[in-house]
Amino acid sequence: MTKDKGQMAKTNDKGQITKAIEVVKRKLPEVAYKLNEPMRNHTSFKIGGAVRVMYFPESASQLTELCDILGENRITQQNLGNGSNILASDDELDLVAINTSGLSGIELVNTDDTDSQGYGEIAVEAGVLLSKLAVFACECGLTGLEFAHGIPGTVGGAVMMNAGAYDGEMKDVVSSTTAYSMKHGKYSLTAADHEFSYRHSCFSDTNDTVISTKIRLPKGDKKSIQAKMDELGARRREKQPLDLPSGGSTFKRPKDGYAAALIEQAGLKGYTIGGAQVSEKHAGFVVNRGDATFADVMAVIEHVQGVVLERFGVQLEPEIKIVE
Numbered sequence: 001m002t003k004d005k006g007q008m009a010k011t012n013d014k015g016q017i018t019k020a021i022e023v024v025k026r027k028l029p030e031v032a033y034k035l036n037e038p039m040r041n042h043t044s045f046k047i048g049g050a051v052r053v054m055y056f057p058e059s060a061s062q063l064t065e066l067c068d069i070l071g072e073n074r075i076t077q078q079n080l081g082n083g084s085n086i087l088a089s090d091d092e093l094d095l096v097a098i099n100t101s102g103l104s105g106i107e108l109v110n111t112d113d114t115d116s117q118g119y120g121e122i123a124v125e126a127g128v129l130l131s132k133l134a135v136f137a138c139e140c141g142l143t144g145l146e147f148a149h150g151i152p153g154t155v156g157g158a159v160m161m162n163a164g165a166y167d168g169e170m171k172d173v174v175s176s177t178t179a180y181s182m183k184h185g186k187y188s189l190t191a192a193d194h195e196f197s198y199r200h201s202c203f204s205d206t207n208d209t210v211i212s213t214k215i216r217l218p219k220g221d222k223k224s225i226q227a228k229m230d231e232l233g234a235r236r237r238e239k240q241p242l243d244l245p246s247g248g249s250t251f252k253r254p255k256d257g258y259a260a261a262l263i264e265q266a267g268l269k270g271y272t273i274g275g276a277q278v279s280e281k282h283a284g285f286v287v288n289r290g291d292a293t294f295a296d297v298m299a300v301i302e303h304v305q306g307v308v309l310e311r312f313g314v315q316l317e318p319e320i321k322i323v324e
Helices: 014-027 060-072 130-139 155-161 222-239 259-265 294-312
Strands: 032-038 050-056 077-080 086-088 093-099 106-108 119-125 174-181 185-190 209-218 276-278 286-288 321-323
Touching: 014 032, 014 050, 014 060, 014 093, 060 093, 060 174, 060 209, 077 209, 086 294, 106 130, 119 130, 130 155, 130 209, 130 222, 155 209, 259 294, 276 294, 286 294
Parallel strands: 050 093, 077 093, 086 321
Antiparallel strands: 032 050, 106 119, 119 209, 174 185, 174 209, 276 286
């Protein structure tokens, strides 16, 4: 379907938010929420100030009804899964956040496990971790998701940004998605409708919410699938700074070359401001050494961008999502 591009989550009027909170309490008393909830508790960077309210729907119907109410009250929400690529400001944020981690449904939807062409299809809700989905696919004897096993995000976020690693991307496996927009309500997308490209989809510049998606995968050998996941997991542990909080890869891959290589060649590995540092293990990651602030991380990012642009003429674009 064709739909207008919307706005990313942004600061809302305080009065609007207060009104919306009361409406949600009245109409959806079963939906859990926390007032003045710190984003740092829900992001892998362990950074971020409090949002006005964070909702925790536990089903697609709850999520849809919640989005309906927020839309009627002209509230642009901040969608949040595992928070694995979000850098949030330390300031108090006049935002309504929806944490989709409670949407955990996952099932093999083909009655005979595979269709006539030797494929299987998995229906999965937005809050399911990619690691869990990859293990489920392996257990079903379906291959093609091994690349996703070590990505720390959820399915919803992965679809929105076309997450990928080790030569695999969500665009290779997604067959359809159900989502919600303020303008159109609940709608469905075919594979082509997603407009997937590198770390981008039709959702990237909108405030739409992914509800669920379907993954289509070919049959494979379970032992071989597990062996591939184990191999990629070992490579991650060897090369990436998994022992420190971060938002994953900080920068998108430039047109020519790799961000990490350019940063290392610029002599910036280990560069530190406050508690934020260009990882000494992998220059493509900015990590939180324990007490990093939003300002620390942003200062490191901006310094790296400036030096790489001056040295190599390459403008690095953040892969992480900045919320302020």
